[in-house]
Amino acid sequence: xxxxxxxxxxxxxxxxxxxxxxxxxxxxxxxxxxxxxxxxxxxxxxxxxxxxxxxxxxxxxxxxxxxxxxxxxxxxxxxxxxxxxxxxxxxxxxxxxxxxxxxxxxxxxxxxxxxxxxxxxxxxxxxxxxxxxxxxxxxxxxxxxxxxxxxxxxxxxxxxxxxxxxxxxxxxxxxxxxxxxxxxxxxxxxxxxxxxxxxxxxxxxxxxxxxxxxxxxxxxxxxxxxxxxxxxxxxxxxxxxxxxxxxxxxxxxxxxxxxxxxxxxxxxxxxxxxxxxxxxxxxxxxxxxxxxxxxxxxxxxxxxxxxxxxxxxxxxxxxxxxxxxxxxxxxxxxxxxxxxxxxxxxxxxxxxxxxxxxxxxxxxxxxxxxxxxxx
Numbered sequence: 504x505x506x507x508x509x510x511x512x513x514x515x516x517x518x519x520x521x522x523x524x525x526x527x528x529x530x531x532x533x534x535x536x537x538x539x540x541x542x543x544x545x546x547x548x549x550x551x552x553x554x555x556x557x558x559x560x561x562x563x564x565x566x567x568x569x570x571x572x573x574x575x576x577x578x579x580x581x582x583x584x585x586x587x588x589x590x591x592x593x594x595x596x597x598x599x600x601x602x603x604x605x606x607x608x609x610x611x612x613x614x615x616x617x618x619x620x621x622x623x624x625x626x627x628x629x630x631x632x633x634x635x636x637x638x639x640x641x642x643x644x645x646x647x648x649x650x651x652x653x654x655x656x657x658x659x660x661x662x663x664x665x666x667x668x669x670x671x672x673x674x675x676x677x678x679x680x681x682x683x684x685x686x687x688x689x690x691x692x693x694x695x696x697x698x699x700x701x702x703x704x705x706x707x708x709x710x711x712x713x714x715x716x717x718x719x720x721x722x723x724x725x726x727x728x729x730x731x732x733x734x735x736x737x738x739x740x741x742x743x744x745x746x747x748x749x750x751x752x753x754x755x756x757x758x759x760x761x762x763x764x765x766x767x768x769x770x771x772x773x774x775x776x777x778x779x780x781x782x783x784x785x786x787x788x789x790x791x792x793x794x795x796x797x798x799x800x801x802x803x804x805x806x807x808x809x810x811x812x813x814x815x816x817x818x819x820x821x822x823x824x825x826x827x828x829x830x831x832x833x834x835x836x837x838x839x840x841x842x843x844x845x846x847x848x849x850x851x852x853x854x855x856x857x858x859x860x861x862x863x864x865x866x867x868x869x870x871x872x873x874x875x876x877x878x
Contacts, residue, residue, distance in 0.1 A: 559670050560588045560610035560640070562601055562625060564617035573663055577616065580664050586671060595624045599632060606634040611674040612874060614643040616663065619704070620852025626687065627701040630868060641682045643670055643874035669876060683875045686781040686797055687868035690850050693861045701868055702851035707777035709756040709806060711847040713739050715854065716753040743775065744808050756806055757844045759857070763801070764838035773806035776814070777848075779839060779865055797867055799839055800824065803832040839865040 561581065565574050581589040588608050590601050602625075605613065613629075615622050622644055629639060645663040673681055689699035706714060717735040724731070735753075742752045759777065761770045779801045802824065804814040810830025817823040817831065824833040841848060842862040848855050857863045 558586050558588055558608055558610045559612050559614055559667065559674055560605040560608055561590070561614045561616055561667070562598075562605065562621075563589065563591045564593065564621040565591055566593055567617040567621060574616075576664060577667070580667060584667075584671065586674075587667065598624050598628045602628050602632050602634045610640050611678065612643050612670055613640045614645060614667070614670060616645040618852060619702075623700070623702040623851030623853060626703075626871065627699075629871065630687070630689075630701045631698045639871065641678060641872035641874050643876075666876065670874065673874070678874065681874050681876065682872045684870040685873050686870050688779065688781060688799065688850065689866050689868035690855065691864045691866075692855050692857075694855055699866075699868065700850060700853065700855075702853075703781050705779040705848055705850045705865065707779075707841060707848035707857070708759055708774035708803070708846065709739075709753070710776045710778060711849045711854075712756055713753045714849055715847060720751070743806075743811065757846045759841060759843040759846055761801070761803065762840040762842075763834055763836040764840065768834075770803055770832055770834075774803045775806045775811050776802065776804040777841075778802045781867070797870075798835045798837055799865060799867055801832070801834045801836065801839060805830040805832075837867065841865070 561577075563574065563577065578589065581587045588605065588610060590605060592598055592601050613625075615625050617625075622642075626642070629635070629642070643666075645666055685703065687701050687703060688705060689701060690705070691699050713735060716738070717731060721731045721735055726734070738752050741747050742755070748755075756773045756775065758771065758773055761777070763769070779799050781799065802814075804810050807830055813828050814823065814831045817826070817828050822828070823831075840862045841857045842859065843857040844859065846857045848857055848863055855863055
């Protein structure tokens with residue numbers, strides 16, 4: 504997850520009216536919680552009117568890369584705008600408490616200020632926690648962190664303050680034209696027990712190995728993101744095309760078995776890229792074609808240089824997932840199982856291991872509403 508989401512509420516991040524309301528929200532009697540979850544009022548008369556304005560609940564992870572520079576501006580902005588309810592967390596274990604408090608505020612929009620790992624942890628709690636009952640607010644994602652596939656898919660680009668201003672403007676009118684339903688991935692494994700982990704993009708095989716290589720060996724060098732990604736790309740190409748093997752390069756992918764339960768088909772081999780997603784756009788901001796809604800889209804590219812070149816060309820040409828490409832597998836399924844020889848998969852920033860006898864199972868999850876600010 505991007506930067507370990509302690510969740511500590513930082514009192515200095517709130518204006519006095521918001522802090523006052525937050526304390527009142529925390530003090531709501533337990534017997535009013537069910538009514539509140541159903542949307543009933545929890546404060547009488549004038550007090551309710553005072554807080555009846557549309558409200559944005561902003562959940563921030565100060566450890567996300569983009570927040571290192573931006574968070575002081577965001578805190579100052581929230582202090583000057585009491586209709587933005589700002590709550591900060593630093594550890595995933597505190598997101599549950601954050602959601603309980605945010606649910607008391609009954610926001611029109613839940614905005615998440617963090618990388619894909621923060622978004623994934625928040626979606627998992629939103630999905631499993633039931634804090635909002637059947638009336639969960641639409642989710643908006645601010646661009647932050649080192650990876651932002653979810654934010655990009657939802658049109659979140661540019662300055663986070665400008666996006667907050669836009670969200671406040673929309674929350675005062677009609678959000679419907681700007682909300683979209685997004686299917687989610689429910690991941691189950693022996694690591695996370697009965698409750699699924701919820702996300703929107705899973706990378707495996709060589710893709711996961713390369714992401715972990717970048718995270719563990721290149722990011723610690725303290726270079727700008729663009730430079731780090733360029734170094735990682737060069738290292739990957741050197742391994743694949745020059746067949747160089749060295750400890751300072753990404754490792755070779757291990758064999759995987761990918762089962763598609765709908766037609767009992769299985770794809771076996773070594774893959775330079777394995778991706779399962781519900782996003783409209785994949786890598787390189789290209790749209791991933793598909794024929795059905797409500798299913799998982801899977802893309803697997805075999806561990807051969809020419810297969811990777813063909814996949815790259817199909818992505819640039821807009822035919823990825825729409826036409827058959829040699830060495831490139833595109834499938835849609837209602838259930839996918841991944842099993843490998845201690846192979847890593849990454850769901851929106853969180854790493855899991857697919858091992859013999861301990862497979863990873865993926866299914867579509869109930870869609871949630873998101874705010875999409877651009878086409």
